[in-house]
Amino acid sequence: MIRLSVNINKIATLRNARGGNTPDVVEAAKRLESFGAQGITVHPRPDERHIRYADVRDLTQVVTTEFNIEGNPNQKFIDLVLEAKPAQVTLVPDAEDVLTSNAGWDTLKHKDFLTEVISKFKTHGIRTSIFVDPQVKMIQGAAEVGADRIELYTESYAQGYSEDKIKAIQPYIICAEEARQLGLGINAGHDLSLDNIEFFAQKIPFLDEVSIGHALISEALYDGLEPVVKSYLKKLS
Ligand SMILES: CC(=O)[C@@H](O)[C@H](O)COP(=O)(O)O
Numbered sequence: 001m002i003r004l005s006v007n008i009n010k011i012a013t014l015r016n017a018r019g020g021n022t023p024d025v026v027e028a029a030k031r032l033e034s035f036g037a038q039g040i041t042v043h044p045r046p047d048e049r050h051i052r053y054a055d056v057r058d059l060t061q062v063v064t065t066e067f068n069i070e071g072n073p074n075q076k077f078i079d080l081v082l083e084a085k086p087a088q089v090t091l092v093p094d095a096e097d098v099l100t101s102n103a104g105w106d107t108l109k110h111k112d113f114l115t116e117v118i119s120k121f122k123t124h125g126i127r128t129s130i131f132v133d134p135q136v137k138m139i140q141g142a143a144e145v146g147a148d149r150i151e152l153y154t155e156s157y158a159q160g161y162s163e164d165k166i167k168a169i170q171p172y173i174i175c176a177e178e179a180r181q182l183g184l185g186i187n188a189g190h191d192l193s194l195d196n197i198e199f200f201a202q203k204i205p206f207l208d209e210v211s212i213g214h215a216l217i218s219e220a221l222y223d224g225l226e227p228v229v230k231s232y233l234k235k236l237s
């Protein structure tokens, strides 16, 4: 079963636009779980443009499915994750000024750093995932640094899907098979949507989890959170 983890960054974006607490990210997380979401993902960026560190502390108290915290592991992020003790931490190599996540880790170049950080989280019983591009050598590097899982960065799949989905999925199938051979768990995320998720899940049925945010929240503006979550769950089943 491929788990759906809903990234609620964009609910926080809307909330921050007016300075109050509407929409309430904690209430949104509770409702998403009641609709069937099997996880909640947040990405507290250093500038707190959407999810704030305080949100992570509040969500830690209420998330009953799997809580996944994503981010670049600077010391403030590491301290937050060790305090929150989520089910999973996903390491993302984002620079502070990026519009959105735009690359996976170079697991060869950053081997020593990633090995140290991953060991720290694993020592505290937190599952570790590394955000990687669909390149076999990066998958192999992820195994070398001791990650429990990889998260395949799916932007290039999403971009190529409408033109040639067979071509677009190919590197992901190759990398997913390599990860499975290496004993790594396999997550995927970024720009997945109701349009492209079913084909991805059909071609890589042994995925552990997809984390979906921007498209899902946008689709929910038209059709509502509950129907959209249930549509994703149906396409993933
Ligand atoms: C790592 C990744 O691709 C997403 O999880 C990321 O959290 C999206 O960030 P924004 O919501 O800030 O675009």
Ligand SMILES: NCC(=O)COP(=O)(O)O
Binding pocket: 007, 041, 070, 151, 188, 189, 190, 191, 192, 211, 212, 213, 214, 215, 216
């Ligand atoms: N790790 C991917 C994620 O959490 C959500 O990415 P997106 O669906 O907002 O592009």
